[in-house]
Amino acid sequence: MGRIADASAVQDGKARQRAVFTNGSASTTMPTVGTTDDAAETAFAPTDTNRLLAQSGPDMQQELFGVPARWWRVARSFLCTMYLLMGAGIIYLFSSYGTQLRDRFGYSQLQVSMVASSANLGLYLSGPGVGWLIDRYGPRPVAIVGSLMMFFGFLAVSTAVNTEGIMFPAWLLCGLYFFVGSGSSGCTLPSIALNVRAFPAHVRGFAVGVPLSLYGLSAFIFVQIKSAYFDADSLADTAPTGGDLGGFLTTITAFLGVGVFLALVAMWDVPLEENGVESIAFSADEQNSDEEEAVVAAPTAAPHKIQGLGEYLTFRSSQLLIATFFLAAGTGLMIIGNVGAVVLALAPPGHGSDDPVVQKLQGTQVALLSMFNALGRVIAGVGSDFTAARFGVSRAWWLLSSVVIMAIAQAEVPLAVAAGDAWALPLGIATAMTGYAYGTLWSLCPSLVAEWVSPVRFGFIWGTMTCVPALSQQVTNTLFGALYDMHRPPVLPGEPPAECKGAACFAAAYWGTAVMCVVGAACAFALAVRPPPAPRGYRSVAAEDTAVTAVRSDENAPLLASGSA
Structure with missing residues (x-):
């Protein structure tokens, strides 16, 4: 039976x-x-x-004001991750002071692009190692080390800027920003992993997207601080050489020091309790068997969870996600790292990086990137949760729409600038669109990976995924810097390098990233139309019934054949 x-x-x-x-x-x-x-x-x-x-x-069942103690710890850790992610997002502030740093140390634009790339390389290439440490030791100790690395990295840079007579070689500054970028990864990945473990799947977009919105909003907040207290126009005659960059970097260093303290006292790993076991019915041939069959219970609703990096890399949906992430993230990082140089190229002749008007325009572009970056993370995180739960819409459709928006933004800038002299508004619109699309990547991609991967392997696999933007931004930033320097006037002996002026300085780089986004949109579409991963090793009740019916048909076939004969 x-x-x-x-x-x-x-x-x-x-x-x-x-x-x-x-x-x-x-x-x-x-x-x-x-x-x-x-x-x-x-x-x-x-x-x-x-x-x-x-x-x-059971564990942690005590209550405080009617709320289980577990959720008090989750709330405290959630708030701590929000602060840490705000500190980690300072790495995206570089465009607002990159040209000032260039003039302070006498770098070329290509060297400044390499400094920006070094920060991103540290952020993304450290991902696999950081992820492995999270899976091995938990998020908290990794976050403490990461916050310390950011603190000491910015302490070194601010000390160099504030000390007269120190001229950092470009390779040394690249090394420091690589160190800072690795620290940013050490704050970001533990925060994401902690919230993925602590919250159930149906609110995971919220748990990832909302804290990451502060990661994106960080640059906007600090740009406002810089504009109000440290730019040339706010300091009037006290800083006639272009603002107090050293004081601004010192303020960032102090903010990061508070993050170290919070990671020590307020961050706790509280994984979620989930059963995931559901009833399952097994069919048997009740007419021909009097013996009881062995019964084995297994989960039927949840798909197979990927347990290793090798399995993840051979999964077709993962390959499509990697390709989309590569093409779209590289585009966003090129704009984040070089939009300040774009503003400088479009400014009238005679306006350099120390001009208050140029600094204000650069700050505006960074603020737009930051605000819409944060908005994209929240909208994509919460919105994809809602559409998946209410309508069964895959997060991959959100990803497709984001890459299409980014492609439009890249084509809009050279077209709009070529059409007239009023470049500030179209550049601002394109920057906002790019910031939004880039922000959605960092809510949607980890949420998609979390759907496919076991929670205890998420840290390492998502950490490995963060290497993808490191490779793509190296391509796009190098392309931008080389094209920008190519259109600069030749350097005369004994004179500083002249500024590159006009849309020709960056138009080809924008068209190149527009093509990348079109290819990325095709990959995202292929991911969106793929069916969701099915359970491995298990057969549904319908499949069991079909199999039993087929067996019975085979057994009755000789009887039917003899009857017809």
């Missing part, structure tokens, strides 16, 4: 064992999903990779 297997039968005995994540300072439990008593023994065996320890019983 066939038997209906219910999830409650599986949750008896040893299958109720629980697994606990530890990070050295806080722990919580998560129930295992087993199929038999023996399977329950080994489903979450302790390993050095994920530090899972088997134990039984």
